[in-house]
Amino acid sequence: MKYNIKNTAATLLVMIMGMTSCDVNRLPETQLSDPAFWRNENDLELATNYLYTYLPSIPVTSDVWSDDAFGTSANSISDGTRIAPATDNDYNSAYSLIRAANNIIEKSPRALENGVDPQVVDRYTAEAKFFRAWAYFRLVKRYGDVPLILTTLSENAEELYAPAAPRADVLDVVYNDLDEGAQYLPAPSELSGGDYGRVTNTAALAFKSRVALFEGTRAKYHGYGDPAMHLRLAKEAAEACINSGEHTLYGEYFDLFQYVGEGPGNKENILVKQYGVSVSESIVSHTSQRTLETGAANPTKALADAYLMVDGLPMDKSPLYTNPESIMEVFQNRDPRMLDTFFKQGDEYIGTQPVFNVPNLSFQRTGFANRRYANLTDWQNSRSYIDYTIIRYAEVLLNFAEATYELNGSITDDELDGSINLLRQRAGVAQLSNAFASANGLDMLAEIRRERRVELALEGFRYWDLMRWKTAEDILPQSVLGNYYYDEYGTDVTPNLTEDNIILLQAAENRSFDPDRDYLWPLPINELGLNPALEQNPNW
Numbered sequence: 001m002k003y004n005i006k007n008t009a010a011t012l013l014v015m016i017m018g019m020t021s022c023d024v025n026r027l028p029e030t031q032l033s034d035p036a037f038w039r040n041e042n043d044l045e046l047a048t049n050y051l052y053t054y055l056p057s058i059p060v061t062s063d064v065w066s067d068d069a070f071g072t073s074a075n076s077i078s079d080g081t082r083i084a085p086a087t088d089n090d091y092n093s094a095y096s097l098i099r100a101a102n103n104i105i106e107k108s109p110r111a112l113e114n115g116v117d118p119q120v121v122d123r124y125t126a127e128a129k130f131f132r133a134w135a136y137f138r139l140v141k142r143y144g145d146v147p148l149i150l151t152t153l154s155e156n157a158e159e160l161y162a163p164a165a166p167r168a169d170v171l172d173v174v175y176n177d178l179d180e181g182a183q184y185l186p187a188p189s190e191l192s193g194g195d196y197g198r199v200t201n202t203a204a205l206a207f208k209s210r211v212a213l214f215e216g217t218r219a220k221y222h223g224y225g226d227p228a229m230h231l232r233l234a235k236e237a238a239e240a241c242i243n244s245g246e247h248t249l250y251g252e253y254f255d256l257f258q259y260v261g262e263g264p265g266n267k268e269n270i271l272v273k274q275y276g277v278s279v280s281e282s283i284v285s286h287t288s289q290r291t292l293e294t295g296a297a298n299p300t301k302a303l304a305d306a307y308l309m310v311d312g313l314p315m316d317k318s319p320l321y322t323n324p325e326s327i328m329e330v331f332q333n334r335d336p337r338m339l340d341t342f343f344k345q346g347d348e349y350i351g352t353q354p355v356f357n358v359p360n361l362s363f364q365r366t367g368f369a370n371r372r373y374a375n376l377t378d379w380q381n382s383r384s385y386i387d388y389t390i391i392r393y394a395e396v397l398l399n400f401a402e403a404t405y406e407l408n409g410s411i412t413d414d415e416l417d418g419s420i421n422l423l424r425q426r427a428g429v430a431q432l433s434n435a436f437a438s439a440n441g442l443d444m445l446a447e448i449r450r451e452r453r454v455e456l457a458l459e460g461f462r463y464w465d466l467m468r469w470k471t472a473e474d475i476l477p478q479s480v481l482g483n484y485y486y487d488e489y490g491t492d493v494t495p496n497l498t499e500d501n502i503i504l505l506q507a508a509e510n511r512s513f514d515p516d517r518d519y520l521w522p523l524p525i526n527e528l529g530l531n532p533a534l535e536q537n538p539n540w
Contacts, residue, residue, distance in 0.1 A: 037107075038107050038108065038110040038111055039110070039111060039114045039116075040111060040114060040116060041111070041116055041117075041120050041124075043111065044104075044108055044111055044116070044120065044121065044124040045124065047103075047104050047107075047108070047124070048104060048124050048127045048128060050100060051097065051100060051101060051104075051127065051128065051131040052197075052198075054093065054096075054097040054100075054131065054134075054135070055271075055273040055390060056273065056388075056390060057273065057286065057388065058273075058286055058288050058373070058388040059459065059460030060288050060291050060292060060296055060297060060372075061291070061296045061297050062460045062463065063297050063458050063459075063460060063462055063463070064078060064296075064297050065077040065078050065463040066078065066462035066463040066466060066476075067300060067302045067303070067462070067466075067475050067476065067478070067480070068299065068300060068302065068303040068453075068457065068458065068462045069297040069298060069299055069300060069303070069370070069458060070297075070298055070300055070365065070366050070480050070482070070505045070506070071295060071296050071297060071298070071365075072294070072295045072296070072363065072365060074505075074506050074510070077463075078476060078480075078511070079476075079506060079510060079511040079512070080476070080477070080511060080512035080513050080514065080518060081512075083522075084522035084523070084524070084525055084536070084540045085522070085524055085525065086524060086525045086526050087524050087525075087526050088521075088523075088524040088527075090138065090142060090521075091139065091142075091143070091523070091524050091527060092524075094135040094136070094138050094139045095135070095139075095149070097131055097132070097134070097135040098132055098135045098136065098149060099149075099152055099153075100128075100131075101128040101129065101131045101132035101135070102128075102132065102149070102150060102151055102152045103152050104124065104125065104127075104128035105125055105128045105129060105132070106151065106152060108121050108124055108125050108128070109121060109125075119184075122184040123184055123185060123186065125180075125184070126180050126181045126183070126184035126185045126204075127181075127185065127198070127199055129177035129178075129180050129181060130177065130178065130181045130185070130199045130203065130204055130207070131199075132173075132177055133173070133174040133175075133177040133178050133181070133207070133211075134207070136148075136170050136171075136173060136174050137171075137174055137207075137210075137211050137214075139170070140167050140170050140171060140174075140215075141214060141464060141467075142520070142521040143520060143521055143523055143537065144164075144167050144520045144537060145164035145165060145166055145167050145170075146164050146165065146167075146170060147159075147162060147163075147164050147165065147531070147534070148164075148165035148169060148170050148173065150173065160530075160531065161531050161532070161533055162531075162533060163533040163534065163535070164534060164535070167215075168225060171211070171215055171230075174211055175208065175211070175212070175233065178204045178205075178207060178208040178211070178237075179204075179208075180204075181199065181201065181203070181204030182201045182204040182205050182208070182237075182240070183201070184201075185199060185200050185201040185203070185204055186200055186201065187200060187201050187202065187244065187246055188200045188202060188246045188247075188264070188267075188270075189246060191264070193264065196263065196264045197272055197274045199271060200246075200270075201244075202241050202244055202246050202247060202270055203270050203271045203391060205237045205238075205240045205241040205244070205396075206237070206238075206241050206270045206271070206391045206393075206395070206396045206399075207271075207391060208233065208234075208237040209233075209234045209235075209237040209238040209241065209396055209399040209400070209403070210234075210391070210395065210399060211234075212230045212231065212233035212234035212237060212403070213230075213231070213234040213399045213402060213403050214464065214468050215230045215468075216228070216229075216230030216231035216233075216234055216403065216406065217231070217402070217406060217468045217469060218467070218468040218470075220406065221468065221469055221470040222470055222519070227406075228407060231403045231406050231407045232403075232407065234399055234403035235400060235403040235404055235407060237399075238396050238397075238399045238400035238403065239400060241270075241393075241396050242396065242397070242400065242418070246267070247267050247268060247270060247393040247396070248267045248268065248393065249268050249393060249394060249397075249422055249423070249426050250266050250267070250268040250269075251426070253336070253337050253340050253426060253427060254340035256268065256389065256392070257372050257373050257386065258373075258375065258386060259375070259385075259386055261389075262386070262387045267393070268389075268392045268393040268394060269389050269392060269393075270389075270390075270391040270392055270393060270396070271389070271390045271391040272387045272388060272389050272390060273387065273388040273390055274387050275384070275385040275386065275387055275388070276385045277385065278385065279381050279383070282383065282385075284385075285383035285384060285385055286383070286384050286385075286386075286388075287382065287383060287384065288372065288373040288384055288386075289350075289372075289373050289374055289375060289378055289379050289384060290379065290382060292369075292370045292372060292373070293350060293363070293369075293379070294363050295362075295363035295364050295365060297370055297458065298359075298364050298365055298366040298368055298369065298370060298482070299341070299342055299366060299368040299369075299370055299457075299458065300366050300368070300480060300481060300482060300505075301366070301368075301481040301482055301483060301502065301503075302478075302480075302481065303453070303457060303458075304330065304338070304342070304368060304483070306450055306453050306454055307334050307335040307337065307338040307454050308334070308335045308429055308450070308454075309321055309333050309334060309335070310333050310334065310335065310336075310428060310429055310430065311333075311430050312424070312429055312430030312431065312432060312436065313430075313440060313442075314442075317440055317441070317442075318333075320333040321333070324484070325486075326486055326488060327344075327345070327358060327359075327367075327483065327486055327488055327489075328344060328345050330483065330484075331344055335427055335428075335429050335454060336427055336428050336429075337427050337454055337455065337457070338454070340371065341370070341371055341372065341457050341458060342368050342369065342370070342371055343356045343359070343368075343369035343370070343371045343374070344356065345357055345358070347371065347374070348374070348376050349374070349376070350376065350379045351376065351379055351380045354376065356369070358488050358489060358490070359483075359489070360493075361489055361492070361493035361495055361503075362492070362493050365482065365495065365503070365505060366481075366482030366483060366503060366505060367482040367483030367484075367485070367486075367489060367495075367503050368482060368483055370458060372458055373386050394423055394455050394456070395456060395461075397418075397419040397420065397422060397423060398419070398420070398423075398448075398451065398452045398455060398456070400415075400418075400419050401415065401416065401419040401420050401448050401451075402448050402449070402452065404419075405444065405445055405448055406445075410434075410444070411434075411444065411448070412434075413433045413434055413435075416431075416432055416433060416434075417431075420432055420447075420448065420451050423451060423455050424451070427455075432447055432451075449465070449469070452465065453465070467519055470515075470519070472513055472515075472518065472519070473513045473515040473518075476511065476513045477508055477511045477512055477513050478508055478511070479498075479504060479505075479506065479507050479508040479511070480504075480505040480506040480511070481498070481502050481503060481504060481505065482495070482502065482503030482504075482505060483502070483503055484500075484501060484502055484503075485497055485501050485502065485503055514539065516538060516539050517537075517538060517539035517540060520537040520538070520540075521537070522536065522537055522540035523536055523537060523540075
């Protein structure tokens, strides 16, 4: 079931026609500045609906930037061969969103003059500030210092030629915007059915925990700023979201990425991008399964090996582990989330092969196949309407656990029970405690990071985690490996293999990571030409 998506799409179209541009900072005023607008709640809703067009699409392929996935060929971000681009939509679209949000923030108070309830104005202003925070975090985590623009600018405004603001100043704005969101946005339980999908106060809190954890750990491991301040904010925001009572974990992990997991009945959903509605009423769709089927993001051996055995121990410590002699034995006694994330023999698959058997090495080159968003009917229709959960409660629990440990150098069993162990209980994996870690020689921080990796696997988090932990320089230059090459794969495709008969996708000698360059992305060359005060990031 979809909620109000058709009406929303219609209003979004109006906004897009009035506001879309390739360079938002150099836009003339649009029809939204018309004095006839901004007079009632409907106008405010219409304006903010446009911001939702900037919600990210399903990150089907972004995990190939990391060690968790490999496509049909090498990726230039992952292997260190990319060059500074002339243009970059990640940069330009963020500023387009910022300008649209600034426009609403500036002009929504006009509705007060026409008797609109101040609480209504505050709500839609807070929505705009949430999206401005979203855009600025997207910029900071990629580029570092960036221009900070908090008003709509004329085509020739001097501010367009100002230098970049320090990342700390940008993040202050992000935190303030999200604090207003937490104060003025409604709780999920206060939304009407037709408003499902709009941002809420818990979305602001959850996103703040994401931002602050990123910056706190990045500052800690890269050696700058005030890591403890950010980590405290991360923990406090996660705790506030947890203590709101608005969210719980959904029953089945696999169903989080299926139709059954959609809608307000799933209290794990905090912020979603809605797709819909059906083949006969197709407004917004995606082709994630078709894209993954042809090998766009195949799980690697590194990800497979990260999954624990069901006794809560890694493969090299668990008595349950035996050296597998077939593809199916790789999944034996493993964390069930692995079975939900990787295709295995017997799973429903595609129209030309209704039941999955063995990965096709022509496409699934690692010998593992990605099961996210798998749906036989969607495959047959060549389109899917499964929603993308952008923020879910599981991440908040993980943010709390990591921020707690990074702040204190420890985490109590009660704190583990209120966070990571809730995820393990759902998955069917043995609980984690300080005594268990000590008795089995486990490093608690490594186990917290492992839990994040497997719970959020193939959802676009891994690359950014490596960047903030400053481990990319050690991990990304390593060889990219797939499964052991079993006879079951057949002889139609003969992959490159290591001496141990493991599928080799890219050798370490062809991969690099420059720690003096690659922890920040290059600014687009065209932007440097438009604004001489901007400086390219180091060594780009």
